[in-house]
Amino acid sequence: MIGLDSTHPHSFTFSNPRGLAFDPVGNLFVVDKQTRVRVVSIISQISQIDQTDKTKKRNSRNIEQYHLLTDFNVKESHALDDDDDDDDVAPVAASIAVAPDARIFATNGELSRVLVFAFVSAALS
Amino acid sequence: MHVDETFRCSPDDSGFVVSVSFFPWSLELTWGWRAKMCSPISKSLACCLPQFSLDIVSVILSFVAFDVAREGREPRLLSSFSGLSRDQTRMGVNDTDGHVWIVGERGLCVYGADPPTLVLARSVSEFDRPCRGVAFCRGKAYTIYEGLFEGKFYRGPLHHVSEQEWNDFSTIHPRSATQPQTTFPSLCVFDSRGQLQRSFCLRMFMPRAVAVDDEYIYVVCATSGRFHVIDHNGLCIRAIGSKEGTTSGNKRVQVGASTSLGIALHPDGRIFTTNADAETVEVLFLVFHICQTSRIIHF
Numbered sequence: 468m469i470g471l472d473s474t475h476p477h478s479f480t481f482s483n484p485r486g487l488a489f490d491p492v493g494n495l496f497v498v499d500k501q502t503r504v505r506v507v508s509i510i511s512q513i514s515q516i517d518q519t520d521k522t523k524k525r526n527s528r529n530i531e532q533y534h535l536l537t538d539f540n541v542k543e544s545h546a547l548d549d550d551d552d553d554d555d556v557a558p559v560a561a562s563i564a565v566a567p568d569a570r571i572f573a574t575n576g577e578l579s580r581v582l583v584f585a586f587v588s589a590a591l592s
Numbered sequence: 593m594h595v596d597e598t599f600r601c602s603p604d605d606s607g608f609v610v611s612v613s614f615f616p617w618s619l620e621l622t623w624g625w626r627a628k629m630c631s632p633i634s635k636s637l638a639c640c641l642p643q644f645s646l647d648i649v650s651v652i653l654s655f656v657a658f659d660v661a662r663e664g665r666e667p668r669l670l671s672s673f674s675g676l677s678r679d680q681t682r683m684g685v686n687d688t689d690g691h692v693w694i695v696g697e698r699g700l701c702v703y704g705a706d707p708p709t710l711v712l713a714r715s716v717s718e719f720d721r722p723c724r725g726v727a728f729c730r731g732k733a734y735t736i737y738e739g740l741f742e743g744k745f746y747r748g749p750l751h752h753v754s755e756q757e758w759n760d761f762s763t764i765h766p767r768s769a770t771q772p773q774t775t776f777p778s779l780c781v782f783d784s785r786g787q788l789q790r791s792f793c794l795r796m797f798m799p800r801a802v803a804v805d806d807e808y809i810y811v812v813c814a815t816s817g818r819f820h821v822i823d824h825n826g827l828c829i830r831a832i833g834s835k836e837g838t839t840s841g842n843k844r845v846q847v848g849a850s851t852s853l854g855i856a857l858h859p860d861g862r863i864f865t866t867n868a869d870a871e872t873v874e875v876l877f878l879v880f881h882i883c884q885t886s887r888i889i890h891f
Contacts, residue, residue, distance in 0.1 A: 484866040486682075487856045495856070495864065506667070509858070539667045562854075564685040564692070566705065570670065572692055574683055580674050581683070581692065581708070586667040 481505075486562035490569050490586070494536065498563040502541040502575050506586065508534045541573040541582050673708040682724065682801075688731035689784055695723035695735060702786060712786045719780070725811075729804035731784045736799040736811060739777035779809065779826075792826035801855040803863065812855050812865060819855065819865055 483499040490496065495507040510532040541561070563573045571584040684693045690705035700723050702712035716722055721737040728734070777799045780791040794811060801812040808829065812819040821829040854866040 481866070484854060486854045487864060487866055489856050489858055489864075491859065493859050495858075497866070504667075537666065543669070543672055562681060562683040564683045566685045566690045566692075567687055568690065570690075571667065572683060572685055574694070576681075580672045581694070581703075582672040583670045583708070584667045585670050 486564075488563045488565045488571075490565045490571075491567070494586075495533075496563050496565065496571060498541065498561045498573055500561055502561045502573070502577075503538055504541060504563060504571075504573060504584075505538040506536040508536050510534065539584070541575045543578065543580065543582065671708070673703065682726055684726040684728055684733070686731060686733065686784060687728045691784070693726045693728075693733055693735075695726045697722040699723065700726070700735065714786070721777075724777075724799055725802040727802045727804045727809075729806065732789070733782040733784070733786075734802055734804045734809060735780050735782065736794065736802045737778045737780065738798070739794075779811070779822075794820070794822075795828060796820060801865075803855045803857050805857055805861065810855055810857075810863060819863075 481497060481499075483501070484497045485500050487495060487497045493509060495509060496504055497507065498504045561574060561576060563571065565571055569586065571586055572581055573584065574581050681697075682695045684695075685691070686693065691711065692703040692705070692708060694701045694703070697716065699713065699715040699718070701710060701714075703709060704711050719737055721739070723735050723737055725736045726733055777794040777796065778791050779794055779799075779802070781789045783789055796811070796813040799811045799813055803810045807823070809822040809824065810819055811822060823829055856864050858864060
């Protein structure tokens, strides 16, 4: 679970994001400045709220929950990387995009390459 | 993962079915005169053991499905390709043909989808200004181009600012009112083959990210920390800052480095923007809700 920003119900904190993209089923891919990609599942629930003011309106409100599914690093040697020494790497360019067929394109400025990943979420499978 | 235990009567009321699913596993026990007939194999198994049947086949199939699902959830590196330079900072994928567009200080490059081979390259000299972002909607590419900011002067043929336009703009942004011969940033629309279809002026400085849907174009501006909602005719519907986006009003959007701003559209229409200060670790995601029908922006 990713921490929600207490000052805003529709925001949450993340470290050093650079680019973000959604796949066709709504998973959020965020790449940070160390070219680590985090995959976040967003679960929305709509709750009905009865206002107590004079209008007596019945409003709906979205409540989002953000779950970190997995993360990986934009490296050629291995897609999955568990080490925490990424602070030494500071590529200037880090962006991400998702193709219509759900392939993930991520740039690694240090390698001067674009890497293509496959990620199929549970909703797709 | 979740555990779901289900106890129910079998459909023919001849026994009980106990189903325990531990996603993505599932285990189903059937007790009674007939077994649950969920597959032809288990059906034959049920014929052999009419009194009590453990649906082994179903369990095995669930394990196989789990292996496939688990493997799919771990990202796999498919391929990679070079050609990216350090000044190319933004990337987008065409939503119809899957071509990859990479933009940056010196122009843009378009790569074919599979295999990723270069199919189009444009230098910045064609448009006189660096490209800062790219987004796609129905096969069309929307790119944003730099203007003038604090002494950096990119003189281009497009959208030279008239005196009246500058006066209007400097009223809104008084600290930027120094250069009478400036150029505003612009937005260009290309078809999938890279042919320029149209362009219009962006009344802001330092656009850094763009997103597009059927109704609006959303551009994040680095100088003000705002993002602008623009219709497809170039008319700015509204510029939204962080103070409007937060309920308490005490959070400020951090104005960061040139690559620190991003924007993406959720499939359900919500807008997600990132905003990172280059000096601090704190980053704020703002999620804005836009009511498409009334064109009123809710928070």
